[in-house]
Amino acid sequence: MAARMPLLSGRFVASRLSPRASSSLSLPTRPHRSATTVSSSGLFLIVIGVGSLGYVGLVNRRKDMPIQPQLEAPASPAGQLPEPAKSTPTFKPEDVTVIFVLGGPGAGKGTQCSKLVEEHGFTHLSAGDLLRAEQQRPGSQFGELIKDYIKNGLIVPMEVTIALLENAMTEVIQKSGDKKGRFLIDGFPRKMDQAVKFEESVCPAKLVLFFDCPEDVMEKRILERGKTSGRSDDNAESIRKRFRTFIETSMPVVDHFEKEGKVVKLDATPAPNEVFASTKKALTQRLGSSF
Structure with missing residues (x-):
C-alpha cells in the first residue's frame, strides 16, 4: 500500500499563521512583509x-477496488526440461548395456522384454510406462502435457522422456552391488533427435531389437488389449495416429541404427513364444551365449 502523506501538526500551523515575535536576537519585523x-x-x-x-x-x-491478478511472464513450453550440459555420457558402455527395443504399437515389445527379464536378468524400462507413471504422480508439472500427447498419439518432448529414463537407470545402478546394469529400453527412441541426445548424454546403445509386424495385426492386438488395459490411447483413432507417427518418425531411427550395424530385425507376427525363441537366438549370435 502506498505511504500516506504526514499530517501537519497544530503547532506548525499556528506558527505559520502567527506573526513572528521580535527579540533581541531576531531581525526587525516588517509589517508589510509579514x-x-x-x-x-x-x-x-x-x-x-x-x-x-x-x-x-x-x-x-x-483499497476498495478488487485486486487484479498479476500477469506472469510466459512460461517455457510445458515439459521442456533444460538440456543436460554434459560433455560425456552419464554411464560408460563397459559398465552399462543398453538395448533399444523398437517396433510399432502392438508389435509385442513389452511381452518380449518381460521374457528377457525373467530368463536373463535384464532391467526393462518402458518409456511409455514411465511417462504414464509420471502423468499420474501427484504434483507432476508434466502430467497434463504427457496426458495430452499420449491421447493424441504424439511424441512427448524428449527432455522429459530422457530425464525419466536416466533417473530410473541411476536408481537401478545405485542399488546394484557392482554398480553396473543391463537395460532393455522399450519404445524409445522414437525420433532421431531422441536417439542422438540419449547417446550423447546418457549412454550409447549396444544393440537395437526391431520387432517388425504388419499394421493390421498390430491394430487387432491393441484393440483386444484395450478391453482390459484401461489405457486412453488403446482406441481406434489413437492407434491410427500412433501408426502414422511410427512410420514417419521412428522408422528413420531404425534405418539410422541399421547403417551402424546395430539392428536385429525380428518377425513379430508369430506367437509370443516363437518370437522369443528367435530373439534369444539373435542375441546369442550378437552378444554371446552369456548375454
Missing part, C-alpha cells in the same frame, strides 16, 4: 490540505 508571508502561507496550507485529502481519498478508493 502580511505577504501570512497570505502566502495560508494559500500554501490550503493547497496542501486539499491535496492531502485528495490523496487519502484516492488511497481509500484503491
